[in-house]
Amino acid sequence: MGKKFTMTLALLLVASMVLTACGGGQSAGGDKQVLNITETGEPPGLDSAVTTDQISFDILNNVTEGLYRVDKNNQPQPAIAKDVEISKDKKTYTFKLRDAKWSDGKPVKAQDFEYAWKRALDPKSKSQYAYILYPIKGAEEYNTDKGDKKDVGVKALDDKTLEVKLNDPIPYFLTLTTFATYRPQREDIVEKHGKEYAQDPDKMVYNGPFVMSEWKHKKSFQLKKNDKYWDKDAVKLDEINANIVKETSTEVNLYNTKKADVINVNGEFVDKYKDSKELVKVPEASNFYFQFNTKEKVFSNEKIRKAFSLAIERKTITEKVTKDGVPAQGIVPITLDVNGKNYREQAGNMIEEDEEKAKKLLEEGLEELDMDKMPSIELLGYDRENAKKTQEYMKERLKNVLGVNVEIKIVPFKQKLDLENAGDFQLSFAGWGADYNDPMTFLELWVTGNPYNRGDWSNKEYDKLIKKSQTNADYEERAKDLIKAEKIAMDEAALAPLYDRQRLKLQKPYVKGIARHPFGADNTYKWAYIEGK
Template identity: 35%
Template structure:
């Protein structure tokens, strides 16, 4: 997931007065309201077009798919009351509940799923998540404009029965169904608002536990309000969840201490200072922050230059001293703790082999950089590193600038900009180098590895390798029914990508939060849409 499901923590500038206005106090009369900070502004709530983690977290609570993902990503009932699978594992039949409604009163039907999937996959929509449908009948052909959208392997059998046909077994299929990209959409609403669809809370309808309110499309606070039309509204215990974008961690801490926030994210420095605070909790994330180098650039086509830039970065210092907050240094693209081998239960990161360029070695890095410059006919190199303008990411940018400029002849200029701008520029490849991130959409290594394939819209570095593409294709197709063979494909693919320095992995993120002890039942998952507030409560 980029948050750009790649930039997750992209935030806009919020003044203290705006933040305070959005929070309010949790007095005895407001015990059914949870207030929380977020470092991610909303840019859209159109599930066919977003890539941002913050948006997926909202969609996971205002909408609902065939399944919901509970604690530890356990598959739980959603719009589907039951499902059956054919013997060959290629046909799923879902029976939908008849009391599910949209917030405008329309019934949620099988056709809403058909419409939504076709809309997301339609090349005209330009969704960056269309590749997730790979394995569903004709999905790849539709993406490549070789088949009609109507040929997608999904059909409505009456109003409340949905049939999905696959080209091969998909081991993680039910997990996918709990990810917002696969949720239904009300066609009447999409057509009503046209280009404005999902650009504000009023240009969207909802079928989940909550509805989105008080979001204009540009403001930095919004509210999730209990949905009176939700089929399981009796299970929803809070009336409102109020979000405010808080850019400065000190502001968030002050608001928490003033009881104007029930949940506030801490900076690395704050987390160290408050290590014994009884309200502090850790949240690991299935993520990878990395540097993407635009490999259309002459210098970055050179492998030695890419390797040198990776080797000059001390990841232990970066993760523990600069980022902090539970971050872990990594020599992997796939995150630690995401998936284990079907053969022996080892973590994916233990089965892969990191190349020498993923280890800190300034002497070797300087040698490689000098050789790389000579090979491309340059005496020096100057580029701009683009990154988010949040507090922590500015700190990261400054550290990377200092580390990279230890390579003789390299000058790095920083450009820290707001979220909606950076996501757009990354998608259009309008950068030379950028810090990006990927957050797992589901608990399987392929959620990371897919994005480095040649034609994946999220492959912002534009690295290409035919052998890598073949390995990923095999894992998704020929070896899809053989868990061990599929695992080997994925291990080989990551080894190849890192050896060729397709990207420069930096760290796996974690967060430290202060959470009011009265807040209960908030489900947090490391992969996919992280937050599920359906059963949350506040005493």
């Protein structure tokens, strides 16, 4: 998820808005079942076929539902699918759908899944997440204009039966069906609204625990319980009010004045609340890194890329700047497993830090490029508070160690994504969150031509190992090949991993039952409730 991460809001606007963010029903115990939260940015759009960011994924996880849903223990459990029959060769999945309805009362059909998946794969959709459907037979061929839509291995056999044929058996396919791109869509609704689909609450329909009832763009949004949801009796919250807040200090103020029940916390506030029982630490499978644009002359040179990576002191970032993570040990975070075992324990620490070696490699790289000195570099960055501090640290560090002048370009999140997608950057401070519990969710990003390989790094042996691992049924060999691939990318400095993030939140003791996930969407509110407020 990749995942992943936002816009601006003045303090006075936030304060005036949250005064009205109350209401909702009451539980049998008398507590109002209203949850007030903060969100770090504006969701760019809720079209599950094409959206790519973590904020949108989080909302979609609560207002829509796929064949399976990740449960409280981060395991895939039947959702719209009531059961599944898997063939002996593990290449054909036949899902039987339960009786479920959309928020307008129409039934959720197998055809809604077939339509949504093929729409995401349609080359005209330009979905950057289309590749997550590639395990399906014929999906890659259709998406890359080398095959036909009718040959894609997803078919509604009837309204309640969906057949999915895979190219090869993969160990995590059911988990994939929990991901946003695998969610169903109604063809009539998509066609009705066209380019405006899912850009406002009334321009989409919902089949999840909640519906989006209000969306004040760049300010707030509101979710309400979906009375048409098949499992509505499990949903206790009547209303979720989310205020879009960029500054942590503003979030803390809302929390302390009881206008927010759950907030994000980082930086200077970590020390202030480190002993509080209300501080919640959430493991997260995410990695932040330097993304090099290898089409830029200086970053086409492997030694210069390595120099940048060697110059960074990662422990300083996690202990003194962000205070919400651990130094990266490679591309894959420390929280993911492969073949039933922790991946990083098998792969080891692939990060090296060495100031003198960094200086030497920079000098050698410039000589190879026939350049007298390193030009000024523009760093494309996030507009979030903690990110700004990290970006300033890296600017100072590169200046002190390598003598490189770095200019930071801060833009809103959506604009940052647009610039990266267009390849309009030199160096970017980027992040990725796991979409599922396997190293592939990170390592496949750097395959030649992957839409998230925005720096256009390419290595044929790396591509070969990842391609093999995508279909290798020998899981022990597969794990070894993934480690070999990661080592190649690290040796060539395809990117410079910086730190693995850990989410820190302040949560009122009366908030219960929020399920938090290290991969895919961050939060599930289906089982959340208020008790003892």
